Amino acid sequence: MFIFDLLGGLFSIALVLIVVGALTGNLFFVVKQQHAVIIERLGKFNRIVGAGFHAKIPLIDRKAATVSLRTMKNGFDIDVKTQDNVTIGLEVSAQYHVSYEMGAGPADSGVYKSYxxxxxxxxxxxxxxxxxxxxxxxxxxxxxxxAKKDDIAKDVNATVSEQMDAYGFTLVSTLITKIALPAEVEDSMNQINAAQRTKAAAQDLAEADRIRRVTEAKAEAEAMEKAGEGIANQRKAIALGIKDSLETIQETGVGNDEANQLFMFTQWTEMMNEFAKSGRASTVVLPTDFRDSASMFEQIIAAEQVAKDDAGTQA
Structure with a gap:
């Protein structure tokens, strides 16, 4: 009889707990996707439940914590000093999540450790x-x-990942998103960059000027070469013309001396005609007999020089 009374009492208590739990919402609960709930019974860890519909004992079990399994982000700023004694500010961003490892038992899981x-x-x-x-x-x-900020961030991530793994967290990545310089250092770097760009521009201009000068020199050399070839060809043509003229005169039966004198007379006549056509008011004294002139070539040069001087005076 006593046993039946005891069982009846326990059933009554359980019924009361169920009714109270149902009325207060402490009996059934739902865990969202990518979350886990830690259940404690009378203050001691009992179990970990995942996403879905679950029940617990009212007043005895409680939800100790709801742990998110999604990847989270945390950003912060720090000041560090470089090897060359420049203090810089770093903006750091860390992505992490609670470890998904379950381990040999609940106490070895990432959810348990993280809490x-x-x-x-x-x-x-x-x-x-x-x-x-x-x-x-x-x-x-x-x-x-x-230059190596990404490599530095990877090394830091590898080091910290090992430390955080013992506490149930997986460090996905560590990023250095910004490097801030002191104002005076930034101004100095800008001046250095500007000086380097000015130097590069000056070098480019000097190289362009050198190329221009070399090109002009080559063109001038080629022009002089062509002019020299032209003068040489002209002289050659004159010599051939004189040779042909003398041969033509000699073919008429005139002797060498007479042929030469006739040729010189012809050249002298042409020179006088050209002088007369120029219309300049210069006076040149010439011998009446071209045969008396032993230096006809020098006299022709003298006449041309007088004409040039006279043109310069009029200008």
Whole structure:
């Protein structure tokens, strides 16, 4: 009889708990997708439940925490010093999530560790990343930090990932999104860049001027070469013309001396005709007999020089 009374009492208590739980919403609960809920029974860890519909014992079981399994982002700023003693500001972005590893038992899972093993996991992860960056940046110069920022971030991510894994977090990536310089350093770098661009522009202009001068020199040399060839051909043509003229005169039976004198007379006559056609008011004294002139060539040159001087005076 006593046993039946005891069972009846327990059934009544259970019935009351069910009714109270149903009325207060403490009996059934739903876990959203990409979330996990930690259930404690009388203050002690009991189990981890995933997405779906679940039930718990009212007043005995409680939802200790709802843990998100989605990837989260945390950004922060830190100041570090480079090898060449330049203090720079870094904007850092970290992507992380609670580890999906279940382990051998619930206590080895990422959800369990992320809740029970670290009071402020996000703040601790930030401290780990800050310490890693302040340890690695000082071995690089300012220029190397800009050139190798992705490699530095990967090394920091690998180091901090191992540390955070013990607390149930997976560090997906660590990014250095911005490098801020002091105003005076930025101005100096801008001046250096401007000077380098000015130097490069001056070198380009000098190279262009050199090419122009070389091209002009080559063109002038080629022109002089062509002019020389023209003069040589002209002289050759004159010589051939004189030769042909003498041969023509000699074919008429005239002797060599007479032929030469006739040719010289012809040249002298043409010279006088050209002088008369010029119309200049210069006076040139010439011998009446061209045979008396032993230096006809010098006299012709003298006449041409007088004509040039007279033209210069009129101008």
């Amino acid at each position: 029970y093993m670290l009071q402020q996991p996000v703040a601790q992860m930030r401290d780990f990343i800050t310490d890693a960056l302040r340890s690695s940046i000082p071995v690089y110069t300012l220029d190397e930090v800009f």
